[in-house]
Amino acid sequence: MKIVKKAYLASFPIGHIALDESGSLILFKDFRIDKNEVLEELKKMGYEIIENDFSKSIGRKKIRRIAIMSGAVKDDKEFNKILIEFGIKFSESRMKIEREKVIIRAYDILKTIEKFYQPLKERFKELCWLYSPTTKLSDEKLENILNKIKNSKFEEEFGIKILDKDKKILKELGDFVYLSKNIKNEIEEYTKEEIKQIAPNLSYIAGEDIALMLLSYAGSLKNLAKMSASTIQLLGSEKALFRHLKNRERVKPPKHGLIYNSPYIKNSPKEYRGKIARILASKIALAVKIDFYSQRDERERLKKELEEEISKVMKNE
């Protein structure tokens, strides 16, 4: 009976190394040579080729010495140099900036701007009041003032004479308020457009706002796709949930978390909200899973099912 000799092959950045069971060298080819050539050469020599953890572990012990002995690299330092270059390339190729991270960061900025924009506007209004105490400053009127300040038409708007130094600071503040409003709108549009790209099903079912909220809360689409529907339903209402878990008899469980902002829940009567939240959350969970794993387009089907089920609940069926 013919005995088939075994060759344990392992590929390293420095080259391909084939050893037999006892660990003696059969073949070493440096990294410039293609793996297929090595495979063919081993086959010609009559070896059965095995590539597994064992071949890696015995190859790992000898690779440095053999690479230097065979002349593939001059010395330890050259060996190190090749590995360092490989490591940098390896790491850089794996460190990609993900689209969803960009969107989440932009959305977080949007939330921050929204938070400070309102009080800023109010304070600015109060400042303008000093110059026109008789008129009531609605938001529309403020817009008008901002526009005029931008064009430096102070007297026309206020009527009262303004000191030059006041004028300067008023103009700069006006520019700032005006700009933050524009930037806010721009980021809002941008994030909504982007979420449609990475999660089309989710943003169609839940609306872009809630899709962004859920994504930002979960941290990534992957995390969100791993969540069960019940988790998504209560996302953002952890405080109420744990209050309930601590004291089950007295405190009722929350019905909805972030998804409360959906028009399906917000616009329906209170007694149905819990059931609708459950249905919506289950459809959202499906949509996210489709977006992350298969990227199919199931928007219409999901939406139809969602609306059918909600109408069933409303009819008390």
Added chain:
Amino acid sequence: MNKEEITIKSRNEKESLIELFDNVFFDNEEKKIYTKYTTKSSEELREWDPYRSKIAAAILNGLKNFPFKRGCKILYLGVSTGTTCSHISDIISSDGIIYGVDFAERVFYLFLDLAKKRNNIVPIFADARLPNNYFWVEEVDIVYCDIAQPDEIDIAIRNAEIFLKKDGHLIIAIKSRSIDVTKEPEIIYKNEINKLEENGYKILELINLEPYEDSHALVVCIKNKE
């Protein structure tokens, strides 16, 4: 990085400077340790801050088994920005090599910068839980593990099993607070040491890092089996 790389050349001639280990100097007067960074054109002594680096804290607390030597091959799990890594790179000099593994993008950019400057650091952007992703790392003399995870010891053992040579050193910085907040640190150290011994590692030393790091300890052990 810039902060540490201030040259303190004149200290070379100081009398109070003692060479503790390869390239590691101890200033007896000021109770500080330095590592010597040698390039082609210059030498400089860089202060090793015990508050930022656990090995430096261990040395100041009287670590006896210090396996880092010139020409060592090291697998370093959890390099972070590379503060400790830069000092180990000083010690092993250009003959040795460090394989630095980390999985956090933000700190890894800083570490990549360091790796490009030095000539003995291989950056590996991978999860230490999945050593198959960097199977191409050669056999090493030392595995140093500094990751704040509950299953830190398991990760360290899994990596040492694959990459550490026989009689090589496994060094683990245990952060008891990230393993279990409710338990006393001493009990956690005991548990983790038991786990290591069950897996065939001989414990050489356990150093408490007290004044420098709260509830941290450094374990040095040797891999006994093949």
